[in-house]
Amino acid sequence: MDRGRSPDPALEELHCERGPGLSKQDNEQDVIIVGTSTIAADLHRITNIAWTVSLAAKNARIISAQAGELARRFQPITNHIEDITRSVLRTADHVADESVRVTQEAARHLKCVDRGTRFRRILEDAAEAEHVETLRPAAEANRRQLEAGLETLDEHLGALAGHLKHLRATVRSALTVSSICRIEASRTGAYRADLSEVAEDLERASQEIQTILRAGLDRITDIREEVLGTTGTNE
Amino acid sequence: MNVIELFDQGHQWFVFGRDPGKPERVIDTNQYMVRAGRRVLLIDPGGIEIFAPMLGANLHYARIEQITDLFASHQDPDIISSLGLWNQTLPDAKLHAPWLWEGFIRHFGMDNIEFVPIADEGGSIDLDGVELQFIPAHYMHSSGNHNVYDPKAKILMSGDVGAALEPADSPMFVKDFDSHVDKMKMFHERWMPSNRAKNDWIARVRELDIDLMCPQHGRIFRGDDVKRFLDWFEELEVGLAVDRDPVGAGA
Numbered sequence: 448m449d450r451g452r453s454p455d456p457a458l459e460e461l462h463c464e465r466g467p468g469l470s471k472q473d474n475e476q477d478v479i480i481v482g483t484s485t486i487a488a489d490l491h492r493i494t495n496i497a498w499t500v501s502l503a504a505k506n507a508r509i510i511s512a513q514a515g516e517l518a519r520r521f522q523p524i525t526n527h528i529e530d531i532t533r534s535v536l537r538t539a540d541h542v543a544d545e546s547v548r549v550t551q552e553a554a555r556h557l558k559c560v561d562r563g564t565r566f567r568r569i570l571e572d573a574a575e576a577e578h579v580e581t582l583r584p585a586a587e588a589n590r591r592q593l594e595a596g597l598e599t600l601d602e603h604l605g606a607l608a609g610h611l612k613h614l615r616a617t618v619r620s621a622l623t624v625s626s627i628c629r630i631e632a633s634r635t636g637a638y639r640a641d642l643s644e645v646a647e648d649l650e651r652a653s654q655e656i657q658t659i660l661r662a663g664l665d666r667i668t669d670i671r672e673e674v675l676g677t678t679g680t681n682e
Numbered sequence: 683m684n685v686i687e688l689f690d691q692g693h694q695w696f697v698f699g700r701d702p703g704k705p706e707r708v709i710d711t712n713q714y715m716v717r718a719g720r721r722v723l724l725i726d727p728g729g730i731e732i733f734a735p736m737l738g739a740n741l742h743y744a745r746i747e748q749i750t751d752l753f754a755s756h757q758d759p760d761i762i763s764s765l766g767l768w769n770q771t772l773p774d775a776k777l778h779a780p781w782l783w784e785g786f787i788r789h790f791g792m793d794n795i796e797f798v799p800i801a802d803e804g805g806s807i808d809l810d811g812v813e814l815q816f817i818p819a820h821y822m823h824s825s826g827n828h829n830v831y832d833p834k835a836k837i838l839m840s841g842d843v844g845a846a847l848e849p850a851d852s853p854m855f856v857k858d859f860d861s862h863v864d865k866m867k868m869f870h871e872r873w874m875p876s877n878r879a880k881n882d883w884i885a886r887v888r889e890l891d892i893d894l895m896c897p898q899h900g901r902i903f904r905g906d907d908v909k910r911f912l913d914w915f916e917e918l919e920v921g922l923a924v925d926r927d928p929v930g931a932g933a
Binding site: 558562565566568569572573576577578579581582584585588589592 | 733734735737738739741742743744745746747766767770771772773791
């Protein structure tokens with residue numbers, strides 16, 4: 448697989464490796480497989496966190512109802528928290544779907560790269576075979592498939608990054624709500640501790656989700672740099 | 683990959699095997715090519731690991747578009763896990779394989795190649811005027827399994843029957859049957875599950891006129907060694923991984 452020793456410059460146009468050889472291919476495989484599976488696993492965590500916040504919001508609604516007039520200004524905030532968690536859960540569903548598509552496309556890409564490597568090996572090792580040229584249409588079709596697949600992979604990565612950014616915006620507004628929540632909780636007398644806990648839960652959850660989103664966007668950037676040679680527009 | 687021409691009278695048989703570049707722990711396999719007129723059949727074309735050397739060797743004897751037919755005796759990875767690669771290589775090909783395994787074999791990736799199911803009773807194909815028969819070999823060792831018989835060339839590709847476990851640089855033909863037995867015994871005792879199926883297969887194969895019996899592993903049997911093999915195999919008890927006298931059964 449040493450490109451420098453290739454006897455036929457045309458091979459350079461047919462094979463599917465974009466780097467110096469198998470080590471590059473292995474690294475690409477690691478980045479895609481580890482990257483996409485980690486994103487999917489982390490997103491599952493986001494869903495769990497959102498459910499926890501949703502339960503906390505429901506709990507806050509009950510407490511604020513018990514607090515009556517004292518928590519009058521807190522009650523609309525619980526609606527807002529529930530709206531935010533619903534939005535997070537909805538977006539997380541889209542993200543989960545998109546991350547499945549990315550994983551599927553990444554698997555197709557790796558198969559294509561593997562096929563290209565094998566075709567290249569045949570074209571090199573069997574260069575003297577009488578009918579070796581008849582393999583070129585398949586090798587060229589594979590190269591075209593690889594290019595088209597990379598475009599599709601880039602589109603799905605872009606869509607995934609878009610969903611993550613949407614989530615990030617939602618979580619930013621959750622942080623604002625948690626601050627308001629804390630202020631309003633301080634005015635609820637005996638119920639202050641319970642409702643402050645809701646504000647803290649929301650803030651902690653938002654920060655945790657933000658960390659996950661940052662890692663996810665970084666991984667998308669890594670995949671794009673390693674596989675596509677671009678950085679996309681994650682940030 | 684080494685290539686030997688087995689037959690050349692109007693159409694040709696080749697065996698491909700003993701690949702020196704094969705990863706050490708991947709079992710050595712024999713792949714077969716039948717070339718007739720403008721068409722080529724590859725019999726048990728092999729696993730992913732040997733796809734490149736196999737196709738590279740094939741291209742000395744056939745053009746890509748000539749390879750119109752693949753045959754898989756059964757579903758095992760050493761038989762046909764390369765299917766996904768052939769699927770993207772051959773523009774217009776059919777895979778002949780036991781009907782039983784279609785849904786399983788498709789896991790290797792096959793959206794381009796056409797699947798042609800072989801009935802339990804067997805069947806045949808006309809390869810540009812050459813008739814090749816699919817001979818039932820169920821439970822030998824797979825539950826849906828066929829051999830390929832060429833009545834004109836008098837060649838039986840016997841799949842795992844007749845296989846031997848030995849180094850990848852071993853000769854391609856059996857030279858001394860008696861000394862070869864040790865290399866086959868454990869394989870057949872363990873991989874072949876049923877004495878009834880074994881005897882059914884032997885009876886069927888004794889009806890055929892065979893000059894060469896070509897297994898998917900090990901060495902090819904010529905002439906009288908074919909009958910020697912059948913006699914030896916008939917005496918061999920198979921399916922030995924289970925207790926022959928389980929508690930209570932022999933009482």
